Ligand SMILES: *[C@@H]1O[C@H](CO)[C@@H](O)[C@H](O)[C@H]1NC(C)=O
């Protein structure tokens with residue numbers, strides 16, 4: 099060994115980041131040759147020749163070692179003996195046959211597409227973005243304008259309607275539709291869906307007939323929707339084979355033959371499985387009808403029985419049992435039908451559904467194998483998948499998630515109900531159940547009429563102060579003005595004599611009272627702290643209200659980013675992920691519109707509405723279980739205190755401490771100045787010594803700090819405004 103070797107090695111190890119040095123020295127993990135090479139080249143240009151040489155050599159070594167490993171794996175996966183033994187390798191017996199068919203299929207597709215498209219099929223590949231626009235019917239958005247300009251009203255209206263069906267939240271199109279509806283010369287037949295899916299129309303008609311016990315008609319329509327639905331399903335599945343753009347970040351990934359085939363095949367299988375979700379989702383909706391196909395057979399068996407065709411009813415019951423073989427109610431029905439038609443008459447499920455179930459199970463099995471062994475993920479769109487098929491690891495996780503959720507909710511509900519509220523006179527008007535959701539509550543009489551009036555006066559005076567709080571246009575709609583006031587700003591305005599001290603104090607006290615109520619209802623025993631407090635008024639702009647269908651505040655959840663498409667809510671920034679509970683304390687009801695509403699995660703299906711009124715407190719958990727919005731305020735002015743709470747100490751609202759400090763100072767002044775205004779308090783909620791321990795000992799420095807903080811408070815208003823109630 100040359101004498102210079104050790105110093106060189108030492109230098110090399112020292113020059114590498116610790117973890118990498120350990121890895122390359124200690125374990126057998128191979129440093130990728132490309133990064134060694136890049137570092138080597140960099141060292142070369144830095145004229146660090148020794149390092150360059152060392153790294154370049156190591157890259158070559160790493161490259162050659164990688165080749166060895168790859169060759170070895172190829173052999174051992176073919177079931178051959180050790181690395182050393184080299185002889186011609188036999189292909190697996192299935193390989194030639196399999197790939198021959200793959201090649202033939204590819205040739206056939208190529209030939210067919212080329213012939214039918216008249217040339218190179220690759221010319222027809224489009225980007226995913228464009229494809230998506232078509233899926234969302236975006237071209238109709240342009241079309242309607244074009245037709246309108248051409249004065250082709252009928253076409254314009256049907257284009258507009260077709261677009262709107264798939265995009266019911268599109269505010270501009272809502273307005274356009276409204277205008278068309280009022281326009282003379284527009285016929286109601288013009289509102290056609292040019293892309294209507296036959297199975298949806300039939301399905302909805304079928305359900306209508308079914309609900310009025312018109313079984314004959316219901317059967318016709320439901321059989322039709324089933325047939326059309328299966329056609330749509332096959333259409334959708336056929337498109338899964340691509341061409342598909344590689345998913346983000348994967349396009350540069352290099353995969354071997356089998357890994358690439360496996361990854362691509364699983365992607366195709368997942369796409370095919372997803373098709374049931376697509377056809378069971380009405381255009382413009384984001385959540386699908388669960389059990390679309392099985393539920394057809396439940397309805398059908400009932401309807402066939404209703405018209406006295408027990409043989410058909412038995413067939414449908416048997417078909418339903420393909421999905422849910424252990425369903426006792428259906429087993430019972432099948433038994434009953436068989437008794438009625440005679441036990442010796444054979445009953446078989448429908449063949450086409452039998453095939454559907456078998457194929458689906460085969461695909462799921464493969465996908466779950468990939469989930470378990472290849473790190474794939476899968477969200478099964480069908481609820482009937484038998485337990486045995488789902489890998490244990492995945493089942494565990496699902497169960498945990500479910501338990502965590504239900505435990506938490508039922509606990510809270512019970513505690514909420516059994517614990518008495520910390521204030522007398524307040525009533526629980528609606529609980530979660532009455533509000534058709536979870537972790538929601540409406541309480542009344544939190545404020546008296548006169549307290550509401552005082553706080554409204556504060557909002558009005560602050561609004562007139564004109565330093566950033568003058569009504570701006572609402573961030574959500576051009577038809578409303580929007581004013582907001584924080585607790586700190588309220589007290590500063592009081593100090594400046596712009597608003598009444600008593601009213602500003604009442605604002606703080608009402609907020610604190612609400613906090614105590616929400617804490618005792620939802621999180622007894624834990625401290626729930628303010629995260630942000632805002633007195634907000636929205637005023638309908640005059641003369642712009644006709645035909646308004648926009649929302650005063652679009653549907654959103656408070657601590658996560660609602661993803662109606664995925665039917666989930668992403669708890670990640672820029673959402674305020676640390677907000678745990680939300681509440682709104684209403685101050686008035688002399689306005690039109692402006693109801694609060696909750697929706698499903700699809701952001702479209704309204705599940706409950708709450709009419710604001712003085713002293714009413716609505717509180718709910720801030721997560722994806724409570725998407726909500728506010729209907730347009732079409733006349734008058736709607737004021738409320740919006741409150742967000744957090745359980746995490748590091749996100750406690752800093753302004754509160756400052757506001758309380760200002761109030762404490764004012765109180766001191768008041769005591770030395772007997773003419774100062776009296777503190778009347780906000781009923782039982784009034785806090786007489788609102789000094790948090792953290793403030794002791796640094797009282798006097800606040801005024802300067804408060805000033806600069808208030809400026810930043812003004813700046814951040816714009817950002818915050820987007821999630822006001
Ligand atoms: C949070 O709220 C609790 C209960 O009101 C209070 O004791 C605690 O001081 C608050 N924490 C902070 C950081 O303000």
Ligand SMILES: *[C@@H]1O[C@H](CO)[C@@H](O)[C@H](O)[C@H]1NC(C)=O
Pocket residue numbers: 528532533534705706707708
């Ligand atoms: C809850 O749902 C029922 C049935 O759809 C509805 O009548 C009721 O108004 C809803 N509750 C609220 C508070 O909106």
